[in-house]
Amino acid sequence: MDISRFKPTTVYTIYIAATPEKVWQALTSAEFSQKYFFGNSVAIELRIGGAFIVRTPDGALHISGEVFECDPPKKLTHTFNVNWPALIEKLGPTLVSYEIEPAGQAVKLTMTESHDRPIDDDILSGGRAGWPAILSSLKSLLETGNALEVKMAPPQRMLDALKRLGIGTP
């Protein structure tokens, strides 16, 4: 897969009072992700070609992907394919990239979601709602020791758009 063909559709930048290593650890460990990522646990093999897996709190496979760039603690890029029937056939893969840069005594974290074809705003509304909540919670966790309790259902406009395309959701 040629990741240079992917175009950014959503970019979110947040500054965190932490070290790049701490931010990297938060992005790549199950223990941290369970606290800030709606209870989901991340497992990632930190090498190019390694597997990226997200499981829901009940252990079900939710997201899977493959690592394309891995330069700790600066850059991590992997596919991020939600496990919904026909999603990848209809919409193609989703690519997520994190850049971690020092900014004075803080760290600048930039998340970029990209796709290899045009994607409707209704579909993108899911990520656009989710990323600010997930990354706000990650920041709180690293700065205060406590993640935020953000309860969020997938946006109805996204669910309707998926249904129209014949993509199944749980």
Place this chain on the structure above:
Amino acid sequence: MSKPEFIYVTYIETTPEKLWHALTDGDFTERYWFGARLKSDWKAGSSFEMLRDDGTVSDRGEVIEVDRPRRLAYTFVNISEKYKSDRPALATFVIEPYGKLVKLTLTQEGFAEGSKFLDGISKGWPAIMSSLKSILETGHPLQIPFEALKIES
């Protein structure tokens, strides 16, 4: 082509009243907003100014909407030579209770064609909003040098 605008959402463990105070009190903004002191009487139609440490004005605009503690809107633009072909752009803050949290949605729109100011605010807002979240949740703003924003000169 979509119209040029900037949107930023963040969730903060605070109350709508505390967030409103943080967005409108000059003594407070100076602590987390790269030293900027906001100055206005916060009435629709009133003037809005951003002051530097030395008291000089960096940005000017007008208050458009005040619905405490839910919605605040004002226009502003940086008055330096660099942004001379820019016009004041409308920043709207929407504050919503969200469980035990507050959801803050910031939108800024109405930029001139080829706006340089849009580049500036697109790099500035994530740092300012992040520092705002930190000061409300931990009592301490972030220490980010302005140069780290890499705003085009």
